[in-house]
Amino acid sequence: MIRPVYFIPLAFFVFFAGLAGFMLTQEKDQFVESHMIGQTLPDFALRPATDNRPGVSIEDFRDGQPKLLNVWASWCLPCIAEAPHLETLKQSGAEIVGVAIRDRPADVANFLSRHGNPYSRIGADDLSALQLELGSSGVPETFVIDGDGTILHQHIGDIRAEHVPILLEMLKEARS
Protein backbone atom coordinates (compact mmCIF):
# COMPACT_ATOMS: atom_id res chain seq x y z
CA MET A 1 0.00 0.00 0.00
CA ILE A 2 1.51 3.34 -1.11
CA ARG A 3 0.89 6.26 1.23
CA PRO A 4 -1.18 9.06 -0.40
CA VAL A 5 1.54 11.67 0.37
CA TYR A 6 3.76 10.00 -2.23
CA PHE A 7 1.30 11.03 -4.90
CA ILE A 8 1.80 14.74 -4.18
CA PRO A 9 4.87 15.11 -6.47
CA LEU A 10 3.01 13.27 -9.23
CA ALA A 11 0.03 15.56 -8.74
CA PHE A 12 2.34 18.57 -9.04
CA PHE A 13 3.85 17.17 -12.23
CA VAL A 14 0.45 16.52 -13.80
CA PHE A 15 -0.70 20.03 -12.80
CA PHE A 16 2.31 21.78 -14.36
CA ALA A 17 2.30 19.58 -17.48
CA GLY A 18 -1.40 20.31 -17.88
CA LEU A 19 -0.85 24.04 -17.33
CA ALA A 20 1.95 24.09 -19.91
CA GLY A 21 -0.22 22.20 -22.38
CA PHE A 22 -3.12 24.58 -21.82
CA MET A 23 -0.95 27.68 -22.23
CA LEU A 24 0.33 26.32 -25.55
CA THR A 25 -3.22 26.42 -26.89
CA GLN A 26 -3.68 30.06 -25.81
CA GLU A 27 -3.01 32.81 -28.28
CA LYS A 28 0.02 34.85 -27.30
CA ASP A 29 -0.32 38.60 -27.05
CA GLN A 30 2.48 39.88 -29.28
CA PHE A 31 1.85 43.53 -28.48
CA VAL A 32 4.27 45.41 -26.29
CA GLU A 33 2.27 48.19 -24.70
CA SER A 34 3.83 51.55 -24.07
CA HIS A 35 4.30 52.54 -20.46
CA MET A 36 4.34 56.21 -21.45
CA ILE A 37 0.57 56.74 -21.21
CA GLY A 38 -0.04 59.74 -18.95
CA GLN A 39 3.51 61.03 -19.53
CA THR A 40 4.43 64.07 -21.57
CA LEU A 41 6.21 63.87 -24.90
CA PRO A 42 9.98 64.37 -24.74
CA ASP A 43 11.72 67.34 -26.34
CA PHE A 44 12.29 66.50 -29.96
CA ALA A 45 12.58 68.07 -33.40
CA LEU A 46 12.32 66.03 -36.59
CA ARG A 47 13.20 67.26 -40.05
CA PRO A 48 10.45 67.20 -42.69
CA ALA A 49 10.03 63.71 -44.14
CA THR A 50 8.86 65.10 -47.49
CA ASP A 51 8.82 68.38 -49.41
CA ASN A 52 5.22 69.50 -49.03
CA ARG A 53 4.75 69.10 -45.29
CA PRO A 54 6.71 70.72 -42.43
CA GLY A 55 8.67 68.70 -39.90
CA VAL A 56 7.51 67.99 -36.37
CA SER A 57 8.74 69.26 -33.02
CA ILE A 58 7.49 69.22 -29.45
CA GLU A 59 6.21 72.81 -29.89
CA ASP A 60 3.57 71.58 -32.33
CA PHE A 61 1.98 69.54 -29.54
CA ARG A 62 1.80 72.42 -27.07
CA ASP A 63 -0.67 74.62 -28.96
CA GLY A 64 -3.64 73.50 -26.86
CA GLN A 65 -5.16 71.35 -29.60
CA PRO A 66 -5.33 67.56 -29.09
CA LYS A 67 -3.89 65.61 -31.98
CA LEU A 68 -3.21 62.14 -33.26
CA LEU A 69 0.44 61.18 -33.62
CA ASN A 70 0.65 58.48 -36.27
CA VAL A 71 3.86 56.44 -36.39
CA TRP A 72 4.11 54.90 -39.84
CA ALA A 73 6.43 54.20 -42.77
CA SER A 74 6.15 53.98 -46.52
CA TRP A 75 7.57 50.43 -46.38
CA CYS A 76 4.83 49.27 -43.99
CA LEU A 77 1.99 47.29 -45.53
CA PRO A 78 -0.63 47.69 -42.77
CA CYS A 79 -0.10 51.44 -43.16
CA ILE A 80 -1.73 51.15 -46.59
CA ALA A 81 -4.74 49.43 -45.03
CA GLU A 82 -5.04 52.18 -42.44
CA ALA A 83 -4.70 55.09 -44.91
CA PRO A 84 -8.44 55.41 -45.78
CA HIS A 85 -9.38 55.42 -42.10
CA LEU A 86 -6.85 58.15 -41.37
CA GLU A 87 -8.53 60.09 -44.17
CA THR A 88 -11.92 59.62 -42.46
CA LEU A 89 -10.43 60.82 -39.17
CA LYS A 90 -9.03 63.89 -40.86
CA GLN A 91 -12.36 64.69 -42.52
CA SER A 92 -14.04 64.35 -39.12
CA GLY A 93 -11.81 67.12 -37.82
CA ALA A 94 -8.87 65.24 -36.32
CA GLU A 95 -5.43 66.72 -36.83
CA ILE A 96 -2.98 63.94 -37.65
CA VAL A 97 0.75 64.46 -37.26
CA GLY A 98 2.85 61.82 -38.98
CA VAL A 99 6.19 60.41 -37.96
CA ALA A 100 7.85 58.39 -40.72
CA ILE A 101 10.25 55.75 -39.44
CA ARG A 102 13.44 55.03 -41.41
CA ASP A 103 12.13 56.53 -44.60
CA ARG A 104 13.39 58.36 -47.68
CA PRO A 105 11.68 61.56 -48.93
CA ALA A 106 11.05 60.01 -52.36
CA ASP A 107 9.41 56.91 -50.85
CA VAL A 108 7.27 59.04 -48.54
CA ALA A 109 6.11 61.21 -51.45
CA ASN A 110 5.32 58.11 -53.50
CA PHE A 111 3.29 56.56 -50.67
CA LEU A 112 1.33 59.78 -50.10
CA SER A 113 0.53 60.23 -53.79
CA ARG A 114 -0.79 56.68 -53.93
CA HIS A 115 -2.63 56.37 -50.63
CA GLY A 116 -3.51 59.95 -49.71
CA ASN A 117 -2.03 62.48 -47.34
CA PRO A 118 -4.06 63.05 -44.17
CA TYR A 119 -1.11 64.58 -42.30
CA SER A 120 -0.69 68.22 -41.27
CA ARG A 121 3.00 67.63 -40.63
CA ILE A 122 5.35 64.71 -41.19
CA GLY A 123 8.63 64.33 -39.34
CA ALA A 124 11.34 61.87 -40.29
CA ASP A 125 12.60 59.61 -37.50
CA ASP A 126 15.65 58.02 -39.10
CA LEU A 127 17.04 56.41 -35.95
CA SER A 128 13.65 55.41 -34.44
CA ALA A 129 14.67 57.77 -31.63
CA LEU A 130 11.24 59.32 -31.08
CA GLN A 131 9.64 55.90 -31.52
CA LEU A 132 11.76 54.51 -28.68
CA GLU A 133 10.98 57.57 -26.55
CA LEU A 134 7.27 56.89 -27.05
CA GLY A 135 7.55 53.24 -26.06
CA SER A 136 6.33 52.27 -29.51
CA SER A 137 7.56 48.96 -30.89
CA GLY A 138 6.34 48.90 -34.46
CA VAL A 139 4.46 50.52 -37.30
CA PRO A 140 1.73 51.57 -37.53
CA GLU A 141 0.91 52.89 -34.10
CA THR A 142 -1.19 55.91 -33.24
CA PHE A 143 -1.02 58.00 -30.08
CA VAL A 144 -3.68 60.40 -28.83
CA ILE A 145 -1.91 63.51 -27.50
CA ASP A 146 -3.67 66.26 -25.58
CA GLY A 147 -3.13 70.01 -26.02
CA ASP A 148 -0.20 70.11 -23.58
CA GLY A 149 1.71 67.24 -25.14
CA THR A 150 0.58 64.52 -22.73
CA ILE A 151 0.17 61.02 -24.17
CA LEU A 152 -3.40 59.86 -23.49
CA HIS A 153 -3.69 56.64 -25.46
CA GLN A 154 -1.77 54.22 -27.67
CA HIS A 155 -3.38 52.35 -30.52
CA ILE A 156 -1.21 49.44 -31.65
CA GLY A 157 -1.54 48.20 -35.21
CA ASP A 158 -3.51 49.60 -38.12
CA ILE A 159 -6.60 51.70 -37.45
CA ARG A 160 -9.72 49.95 -38.71
CA ALA A 161 -13.18 51.37 -39.32
CA GLU A 162 -14.37 50.40 -35.83
CA HIS A 163 -11.52 52.34 -34.17
CA VAL A 164 -12.36 55.65 -35.86
CA PRO A 165 -15.26 56.67 -33.54
CA ILE A 166 -13.26 55.63 -30.46
CA LEU A 167 -10.33 57.84 -31.43
CA LEU A 168 -12.63 60.75 -32.32
CA GLU A 169 -14.33 60.43 -28.93
CA MET A 170 -10.93 60.53 -27.19
CA LEU A 171 -9.96 63.69 -29.07
CA LYS A 172 -13.30 65.27 -28.16
CA GLU A 173 -12.82 64.42 -24.50
CA ALA A 174 -9.30 65.83 -24.56
CA ARG A 175 -10.65 69.07 -26.03
CA SER A 176 -13.19 69.65 -23.27
Place this chain on the structure above:
Amino acid sequence: MMRSMLAAMLVLFATPILAQGAVPPAPYAYNQLEDPALEAEATSLMYTLRCLKCQSQSIADSDAPMAGDMRHQVRARMLAGESPEEIRTWLIQRYGDYVSYQPEVSATTWPLFAIPALLLAIVLAILLRRLGRRRNDEESTAAL
Protein backbone atom coordinates in the same frame (compact mmCIF):
# COMPACT_ATOMS: atom_id res chain seq x y z
CA MET B 1 15.94 28.43 -64.21
CA MET B 2 12.30 28.46 -63.13
CA ARG B 3 13.38 28.65 -59.55
CA SER B 4 15.74 31.58 -60.03
CA MET B 5 13.06 33.42 -62.03
CA LEU B 6 10.63 32.86 -59.18
CA ALA B 7 13.19 34.05 -56.65
CA ALA B 8 13.84 37.19 -58.72
CA MET B 9 10.10 37.88 -58.91
CA LEU B 10 9.67 37.42 -55.18
CA VAL B 11 12.48 39.87 -54.52
CA LEU B 12 10.84 42.39 -56.87
CA PHE B 13 7.56 42.17 -55.00
CA ALA B 14 9.31 42.49 -51.66
CA THR B 15 10.17 46.17 -52.23
CA PRO B 16 8.55 47.33 -48.97
CA ILE B 17 10.91 45.07 -47.05
CA LEU B 18 13.89 46.28 -49.05
CA ALA B 19 12.83 49.88 -48.48
CA GLN B 20 13.02 49.36 -44.74
CA GLY B 21 16.75 48.82 -45.19
CA ALA B 22 17.09 51.58 -47.77
CA VAL B 23 17.91 54.08 -45.06
CA PRO B 24 21.46 53.47 -43.84
CA PRO B 25 21.68 51.92 -40.36
CA ALA B 26 22.19 54.17 -37.35
CA PRO B 27 25.86 55.13 -36.80
CA TYR B 28 26.29 52.84 -33.79
CA ALA B 29 24.05 49.99 -34.98
CA TYR B 30 26.94 47.98 -36.44
CA ASN B 31 29.94 49.99 -35.27
CA GLN B 32 31.63 49.40 -31.98
CA LEU B 33 32.65 52.11 -29.56
CA GLU B 34 36.32 53.12 -29.66
CA ASP B 35 36.89 52.40 -25.98
CA PRO B 36 37.02 48.58 -25.64
CA ALA B 37 35.99 48.64 -21.97
CA LEU B 38 32.94 50.77 -22.73
CA GLU B 39 32.10 48.57 -25.72
CA ALA B 40 32.30 45.45 -23.55
CA GLU B 41 29.86 47.00 -21.08
CA ALA B 42 27.54 48.04 -23.89
CA THR B 43 27.64 44.56 -25.45
CA SER B 44 26.83 42.78 -22.22
CA LEU B 45 23.90 45.16 -21.72
CA MET B 46 22.68 44.55 -25.30
CA TYR B 47 22.56 40.80 -24.67
CA THR B 48 20.07 41.41 -21.86
CA LEU B 49 17.71 43.69 -23.81
CA ARG B 50 14.86 42.28 -25.83
CA CYS B 51 14.40 43.11 -29.48
CA LEU B 52 10.81 44.39 -29.69
CA LYS B 53 10.35 43.34 -33.31
CA CYS B 54 11.67 39.80 -32.93
CA GLN B 55 10.75 39.18 -29.35
CA SER B 56 12.74 36.00 -28.73
CA GLN B 57 16.06 37.62 -29.57
CA SER B 58 18.21 40.13 -27.79
CA ILE B 59 19.11 43.34 -29.60
CA ALA B 60 22.68 42.03 -29.82
CA ASP B 61 21.44 38.97 -31.76
CA SER B 62 18.91 40.61 -34.04
CA ASP B 63 19.39 42.12 -37.47
CA ALA B 64 16.04 43.92 -37.42
CA PRO B 65 16.45 47.63 -38.22
CA MET B 66 14.75 48.51 -34.94
CA ALA B 67 17.25 46.39 -32.99
CA GLY B 68 20.00 48.34 -34.78
CA ASP B 69 18.40 51.59 -33.66
CA MET B 70 18.23 50.26 -30.10
CA ARG B 71 21.91 49.28 -30.20
CA HIS B 72 22.64 52.82 -31.40
CA GLN B 73 20.76 54.20 -28.39
CA VAL B 74 22.70 51.96 -26.02
CA ARG B 75 26.12 52.86 -27.45
CA ALA B 76 25.35 56.57 -27.87
CA ARG B 77 24.06 56.79 -24.29
CA MET B 78 27.07 54.88 -22.92
CA LEU B 79 29.31 57.32 -24.78
CA ALA B 80 27.39 60.21 -23.23
CA GLY B 81 28.27 58.81 -19.82
CA GLU B 82 25.13 56.91 -18.84
CA SER B 83 25.57 53.67 -16.93
CA PRO B 84 24.15 50.38 -18.29
CA GLU B 85 21.58 50.27 -15.51
CA GLU B 86 20.43 53.81 -16.31
CA ILE B 87 19.89 52.78 -19.92
CA ARG B 88 18.00 49.67 -18.82
CA THR B 89 15.80 51.80 -16.55
CA TRP B 90 15.18 54.23 -19.41
CA LEU B 91 13.90 51.38 -21.59
CA ILE B 92 11.85 49.76 -18.81
CA GLN B 93 10.15 53.13 -18.22
CA ARG B 94 8.99 53.00 -21.83
CA TYR B 95 8.30 49.32 -22.46
CA GLY B 96 7.96 47.74 -19.02
CA ASP B 97 9.95 44.81 -17.58
CA TYR B 98 9.34 42.88 -20.79
CA VAL B 99 12.16 44.71 -22.59
CA SER B 100 14.76 43.40 -20.13
CA TYR B 101 15.90 39.78 -20.01
CA GLN B 102 17.55 40.34 -16.64
CA PRO B 103 15.36 38.73 -13.98
CA GLU B 104 14.26 41.18 -11.33
CA VAL B 105 12.30 40.73 -8.13
CA SER B 106 8.99 42.51 -8.57
CA ALA B 107 5.35 42.22 -7.53
CA THR B 108 4.77 39.52 -10.18
CA THR B 109 8.08 37.66 -10.10
CA TRP B 110 8.74 37.27 -6.37
CA PRO B 111 7.29 33.70 -6.22
CA LEU B 112 10.00 32.60 -8.67
CA PHE B 113 12.57 33.53 -6.07
CA ALA B 114 10.56 32.61 -2.99
CA ILE B 115 9.44 29.11 -4.04
CA PRO B 116 12.91 27.54 -4.46
CA ALA B 117 13.96 28.96 -1.07
CA LEU B 118 10.77 27.60 0.48
CA LEU B 119 11.29 24.15 -1.10
CA LEU B 120 14.86 24.08 0.13
CA ALA B 121 13.68 24.91 3.64
CA ILE B 122 11.08 22.11 3.51
CA VAL B 123 13.63 19.58 2.25
CA LEU B 124 16.05 20.62 4.97
CA ALA B 125 13.35 20.29 7.64
CA ILE B 126 12.35 16.78 6.46
CA LEU B 127 15.97 15.69 6.24
CA LEU B 128 16.79 16.92 9.73
CA ARG B 129 13.70 15.25 11.16
CA ARG B 130 14.52 11.92 9.50
CA LEU B 131 18.17 11.97 10.47
CA GLY B 132 17.22 13.01 13.96
CA ARG B 133 14.73 10.17 14.21
CA ARG B 134 17.30 7.60 13.02
CA ARG B 135 19.80 8.76 15.62
CA ASN B 136 17.12 8.46 18.29
CA ASP B 137 16.35 4.93 17.04
CA GLU B 138 20.01 3.98 17.20
CA GLU B 139 20.32 5.37 20.66
CA SER B 140 17.29 3.48 21.87
CA THR B 141 18.58 0.21 20.32
CA ALA B 142 21.96 0.78 21.95
CA ALA B 143 20.28 1.28 25.28
CA LEU B 144 18.62 -2.13 25.09
